Amino acid sequence: MITVESLTRRYAGFTAVDNVSFTALPGRVTGFLGPNGAGKSTTMRVMVGLTVPTSGTATINGERFADLPNPGLEVGVLLDASAQHAGRTGREILTIAADTMGLPRRRVDEMLELVSLTSSEAKRRVRNYSLGMRQRLGIGTALLGDPRVLILDEPANGLDPAGIRWMRDLLTGFASQGGTVLLSSHLLHEIEVIADDLVVIGKGKIVASGSKEELLAAAGTLVRSPSPRDLAHALERAGIPSTLAGDGWVRTDADPARVGAVALTAGIALTELRSAEGTGLEDMFLSLTADTQREGVAA
Ligand SMILES: Nc1ncnc2c1ncn2[C@@H]1O[C@H](COP(=O)(O)OP(=O)(O)OP(=O)(O)O)[C@@H](O)[C@H]1O
Numbered sequence: 575m576i577t578v579e580s581l582t583r584r585y586a587g588f589t590a591v592d593n594v595s596f597t598a599l600p601g602r603v604t605g606f607l608g609p610n611g612a613g614k615s616t617t618m619r620v621m622v623g624l625t626v627p628t629s630g631t632a633t634i635n636g637e638r639f640a641d642l643p644n645p646g647l648e649v650g651v652l653l654d655a656s657a658q659h660a661g662r663t664g665r666e667i668l669t670i671a672a673d674t675m676g677l678p679r680r681r682v683d684e685m686l687e688l689v690s691l692t693s694s695e696a697k698r699r700v701r702n703y704s705l706g707m708r709q710r711l712g713i714g715t716a717l718l719g720d721p722r723v724l725i726l727d728e729p730a731n732g733l734d735p736a737g738i739r740w741m742r743d744l745l746t747g748f749a750s751q752g753g754t755v756l757l758s759s760h761l762l763h764e765i766e767v768i769a770d771d772l773v774v775i776g777k778g779k780i781v782a783s784g785s786k787e788e789l790l791a792a793a794g795t796l797v798r799s800p801s802p803r804d805l806a807h808a809l810e811r812a813g814i815p816s817t818l819a820g821d822g823w824v825r826t827d828a829d830p831a832r833v834g835a836v837a838l839t840a841g842i843a844l845t846e847l848r849s850a851e852g853t854g855l856e857d858m859f860l861s862l863t864a865d866t867q868r869e870g871v872a873a
Pocket residue numbers: 585590608609610611612613614615616617
């Protein structure tokens with residue numbers, strides 16, 4: 575289990591991660607989503623002791639990463655597949671990691687087989703690896719110590735379609751045996767297929783978290799108007815809470831018929847009105863993070 579509590583990380587007056595709390599549970603794949611620069615990598619770096627938090631904590635099975643005696647046996651980490659020593663071969667990288675963790679050398683061959691790197695590829699220097707091969711090697715390194723927790727930043731990056739499916743099966747299999755998986759990805763379709771739980775972050779703050787089903791079902795109503803603020807005020811007067819989602823969109827939990835009636839009574843023109851349910855993860859993601867998107871896109 576991964577527990578993040580009131581985590582904040584500031585850089586010279588800029589708050590990259592702002593009072594973030596969530597858990598990633600055993601037996602489940604938790605998808606960590608957010609626009610570029612939202613704070614995903616920073617949060618994951620704090621989890622694995624690479625970045626010191628300004629305040630708050632991140633623990634793995636109740637312990638801070640820095641306090642784990644042999645961290646590779648508890649948590650497998652893949653944050654940047656290109657950060658591996660480019661002058662070493664794949665086999666050397668796995669062998670050094672196995673020695674560091676006190677694991678038998680046979681684990682190296684088992685991992686090479688698991689991630690489908692051939693023995694001739696394993697002898698090649700990592701600088702000559704393709705991105706997908708580096709990613710496979712990174713996954714092999716993460717799984718070497720047979721950990722119960724995985725923290726993966728964009729693990730599908732660079733993988734071919736068969737590789738993406740392999741990764742999906744690997745991670746769902748890992749979780750189904752009681753493992754905890756936290757993965758970030760911009761591939762929303764991948765997340766939609768694989769994740770049980772979602773944590774959505776925008777501009778350093780959590781904007782939604784919960785089970786995928788809950789979040790997709792509770793998408794509510796999306797309504798668009800040339801006067802979104804007037805609409806939000808009219809809804810408020812009618813006792814309906816709403817949020818401005820940017821680009822004229824307003825999101826509310828009330829059903830579309832009620833929202834339409836309020837707009838009619840208030841004389842506010844609408845350009846679109848629909849239930850957000852069933853629109854899928856991409857629309858949910860874009861509407862939840864519209865205020866924090868560079869492009870200002872809405873659902
Ligand atoms: N060492 C640092 N010094 C200053 N700012 C930093 C540092 N590390 C991260 N940031 C800033 O913190 C913010 C969050 O970055 P982070 O890499 O966590 O985002 P992300 O959600 O992983 O983005 P992406 O989807 O693009 O990978 C960004 O604005 C980034 O520029």
